[in-house]
Amino acid sequence: MILFMKHIINTTTNTIVGQPLSTSQTNKFLVDVIWEENIK
Numbered sequence: 001m002i003l004f005m006k007h008i009i010n011t012t013t014n015t016i017v018g019q020p021l022s023t024s025q026t027n028k029f030l031v032d033v034i035w036e037e038n039i040k
Helices: 002-017 023-039
Strands: none
Touching: none
16 A cells, blocks of 8 residues: 555656656655654
8 A cells, every 4th residue: 555655656746846756856755745644
């Protein structure tokens, strides 16, 4: 489920930005989003 969510977030992020993000930027974004969601 988490991997599926990561794929959705990664795809959405790349679409919004308009260009592929580097792996490090994408991973940081995923960690921040998942972390914040888990805190709520």
